[in-house]
Amino acid sequence: MTAANASPAFAGKPVHPLLAGPILPTIIRLSIPNMMAMVATAAVAVAETVYVGLLGIPALAGMALVFPMVMLQQMMSAGAMGGGVSSAISRALGAGDEARARSLAVHTVLIAVGAGLSLSALFLLFGRQIYVALGGAGAALEQALLLSNTLFAGIVAVWLCNLLASVVRGSGNMRLPSTTLVAVAALQVVLGGTLSLGLGPFPRLGMLGLGLGQVLAYGAGAAWFFVYLMSGKSRIALSFSGVRFRPDHFMDILRVGALACLSSFQSVLTVLVLTRLVARFGEAALAGYGIGSRLEFLLIPFTFAVGVSLVPMVGTAIGAGQADRARRAAWTGGLMAFLITGTIGLAGWLMPTAWARLFTTDLAVIESARSYLVWAGPAFGFYGLGLCLYFAAQGAGRVLGPVLAGSARLITVALGGWWLVATDQPQWMMFALVGVSMVVYGLATAYAIARTRWGGVRG
Template sequence: MTMTAAATVNPIVSAPVLATIIRLSLPNMLAMVATAAVAIAETVYVGLLGTGALAGMALVFPIIMLQQMMSAGAMGGGVSSAISRAIGANDDARARSLAYHTVLIALGLGLAITLVMFVFGRPIYSALGGHGEALEQALIYSNVVFLGALTIWLCNLLASIIRGAGNMTVPSSTLLAVAILQVVIGGGLGLGLGPVPRLGMFGIALGQVIAYGIGALIMFRFLRSGACRIVLPVSGVRLRGEHFADILKVGALACVSSFQSVLTVLILTALVARFGHEALAGYGIGSRLEFMLIPFTFAVGVSMVPMVGMAIGAGQPERARRAAWTGGMLAFAITTTIGLLGWLMPSAWAGMFTDNPQVLAAARSYLIWAGPSFGFYGLGLCLYFAAQGAGRVLGPVLAGTARLVSVILGGWWLVATDQPQWMLFALVGLSMVVYGLTTAYAIHITRWGPKRA
């Protein structure tokens, strides 16, 4: 079969939109749920090492999440977008070259993160409030994890290459294996199970590095095997600035969105902390339900990148938009359902974690005021991924800026006028509405595909 004929029967650009979204999303959902479970499991066995270790993990966690968001979501989206557009245009040679350039980007960014965190790790964690044992435990964990940052970047960007080719099963099954390995190896080394010596935070961090290293090797072997439409070259590729730019014009700009998301969370946490430990604990319990939005939204969102990208590359911008709005509405429906369940039964959720009446009251207040807006966050995040597929992310990034500004200005007014706690939680919900609607408007007015003659 010729490559032109193969392109015409590509189901991602020809099969029914909703069915294709569901087919691509389900494997991703399994991997994302497993990743969320790892975060919970890791918190459990770090807690067995003591309060100092748990506090140290809390200091490092925002930076770990930022790296994951940049490598898997932001830069990974840029990679999948560029490759899927090349495949949609039936330009496999360009797709192979983009894959080669992706590996070089992973090498550069992985080593850069290692250098930054070794030099600035202590000042960063001190600025976040770390001191004493908590700071020392944070540095032990951080130094090992970021020494192995290259494995995380390679694993996530190689997965993005495969997703860009339209294969969701291999990356998802590999990341599921990585999640299991991280729990087994990290827990075993950290707690000293069986004959293994108890290495504490060093061992837990080493487990993560080893697991991601194994994941990177699995996906590298798959890309070299010929089983994927893209065979990753290891030599003989001429470096092209335009190919770096095709990835970075989406990925680098999307990294701004990752920074904004983390900064928004840090600001909200600081604002809630003003109301005391009980309010902070209640906010944490309520936001755990919000955290459940990520696996579902990410699963649908990453399926949008190759669907939209291949449609754009194949000269089908109308199908690309139909896929984006269908995926966005699906994510909106799922996340609205989660939010409404929290709004209708806030005590049932909060009661799973505490029986402290003040903490329960704060958690209920958060879910009542923020829960109904969860769907707008899901909508905005899914459309952000669709925009990555189209190579047009400026609008969604500016929507993230609008959300951040609304939190900053609203938070300043709440503090200046000494408003009650419930108004802060209402601000959280309002900021989600701002993000979702602004992203939707940006998608609506942004042209996708080549300009009309």
């Protein structure tokens, strides 16, 4: 560490473990627990689909209406605002200011409660209008409202669990949040299945039981994080005594987290626009797109695992005045994500029909899925690169550029889709547009990272 980069906060103090050791092995060590948690979360979605299917077609349709809103909550609380929390705390710890880190943890609790209560009010008051706008009607709409009202009545539990996990991650501890979230996922599957299907002595609550299972599981996770953070075993001791509410501490989290929430909205909106564009080609095209995009969804656990690890690595280095190390970590993680997701895309490009046949025997659907993977698969690596660098930018507290890159992707899809529809272009060009939008996102994010100053260092 050069004299220019040295931080006086560390004079005479032990070096933070995220500031020592080679970068790549540290990223790998931090990423593996996160990957376990993401795989468990994906397994929950599969398990819930299985036992909701036992409740009937209206329940499945209702779940499809609510699912984008559930995913949006997870993206905002665990990824966007959670990244803001980890970034602020890791920068404080990197600068050696543990008192500020403790105060930020308290402000995190207030943000979680405020966001959760606001979203509860929104969906309890206007849920019906929201799901009608998404196309809900009849029995499917009523099933969606049963699930949505139960879930959003207790959505504070989800926000508390995910943001407190981000507090622990900000200290550099990836193992505890990951093992806790794996336990939450398992508990959600057990409770949701038991209460919705009425297993054992419990009554059959249907969709209400499904929502209640998620709220109870995340409530248990939040309670465990409270116990751990208040026990003194964590580097950050959560205590509400003697803490003053400071607007600058709120803003330290929100200037990254709130802006990153816009990226979550853009991601969901991009998917909705693409779904609407593909739907005009018929059910087979839409089903094929869904099968192809299932492989695309595999990018998320790997990229999220690496990206979430970069938030405290980059943030701690920035706080310690080691901007060069922060950038090396960002580019190393970005390249790692590019190689992993690019390999997945290459596999889809080489064996598109084999992937499609795992889910269907319908030839028209198989052809649609094959077309999607042939045209979009080669671009998967760019999406992984952009998403991973977005997390790194959260760690640096400089997220505007990556958010604008997400805007560029959305604009590419919207304008390109409009032109393709207006000129009556074939289906394969719509899938090629998906690939182009991923390349735009990855390259625009990389350009933003290269041009944005981190701690006085650019490039």
